[in-house]
Amino acid sequence: MLEARRELEQSISKGKPAPSSEGLPKALHLHDIREKRALFQHRTPQAFASEAHVKELSKAPLAGNTLDALTVFWGGSGWVLIDGHHRLAAYRKAGWGKEIPVRCFPGTLDQAIGHAGKANAGAKLMMSRSEKQGTAWRLVCGTKLSRAATVASSCVSDGVVAEMRRVRDKLTIGLGRPLEEVAALAWWQAQREAAGSAQEAEMIDEEARIEKAAQDIANKLVKALGRSQQLRRGILARALDIYDGSLQGYLREQWGDGGPEEGLGDDPDQPRNPDF
Template identity: 35%
Template sequence: MSRKKTTRTRRTLTRGNVTRPSDTGETFADLEARLATAGAPTLPEVPGATVQMARKHIKVAEKVFQWRVLGRNRIPSDDHILELAQAIQRGEQMPPILVFPVGQDYYVMDGHHRLAAYDMATGTKPIPAKVFTGSLREAERAALRANSKNKLPFQRDDRTAAAWRLVRQKDPGDSIKSIMADAGVSHGTVNNMRDVLKKLEAAGYTPEEIRASSWNRARHVANGSPESQEHEDWIEAEAQKLVDAIRNAKLGARLLKYTDITAVALAKLSPELPDALMAEWAPEIDPLNAPLTPEEEDF
């Protein structure tokens, strides 16, 4: 009797399948405390070698290693994850993720999108990874530099948020020049942030309150105008509702695929809408993020 051949049907991946690995919620201080008591990690026999790492040992601590402002980047980020997952499903090779060892766990430094894509495409199978062997502080900065060079653009909001995070950490190993290089911001931005930090500290704000404050909120409070930030928070919340509605309707990919069609559709929706959007998006001369002068480049 001949045995009937069975063919496996490959699961079709869509934006509806996009999920993100759960975040442990751990902070830099949490990982420092774990490192103080954890045993020696298991490292590859050959330093720098790519290993197949068990998925259960790979963790995510976004407060330490994720430098992107995900709220505003959610749609392009989801599309990026979907494209990577589809490529993995086709058998294409991905660069290994970079992880930091803490005991028997390994925290993603670079490769959050790839990890999410592997979860979509391969489930719980082992994932190719490289283990970082520097200090926790070095790993945190290396994660920032890796994010800024990622194929998904590191937006201005991401760079500003990263610089503010470095300034308020007040790490003695950081300098104006190193923050400029790591976050991709100007000399003036870092100076302004340091001035705002001093004003907040002089006004009696605690380190915890300052750590919880975004750059927009911090500079408005330091300049005595918290009402402006409340309005910005309202705009951000309403914008996120619109983003969620677009995602729930599964329109994000369609809007980005053919931008000329999107432009025509928006004009059909309201003839005034394209002009209003262009006015909102028009670039402004921002002295805090202007191109570096020769003197600043040599700083």
């Protein structure tokens, strides 16, 4: 991510200034939109889910209709896609030859990266918990967004972001690791390297194993049931009841009245200072 960021920063600094508000485009051709997935595509869905989503989206342009506007950001020598990677792929799949609607993001590069995270988290192709945490970790390591802005952009809790900033600082300031190396780590890997004991590291490994196993099962459920949650929840609830009739009570005990917890680092006693 940091290398992609430096490349775009260099392009912006050496390139042309962004068009004035009066000259901002409302539509662009496909070939006028560049992708920087390392910066702006925070979601990493399974291939079958992504392909199915693109196929579904492509029905509109195949019928001659446009999709919701893509969000783009001025990159010095052209427009870079912030939000709408699956929609762009759907236009390409449909062989779309006309201009497509866009909206131009007016903020800074850091704000654009944060906007992409927030847009991904609220998209139709939902982000998993691990993807949201991965987004937050990339924002913590790759931007100067405030803690509050990182929370808003990644849809994880304030406590999780606070823990990530603590881990980042321990690895970079406390242990002298280069930020580039730290940013390249997955969140669970960074936690493990910052762990203060073998027991703590073992707990983190176990949490990562459980998360991966749970994500694998969730992906199979998506493939079997689709993502039409309102229509499929009854089927899923019945299937889980058949699988384990005591599961309802177990989940109630695990979640309490507040639903699933956000995860490691969600400490209600953590100071709430949003400054970087």
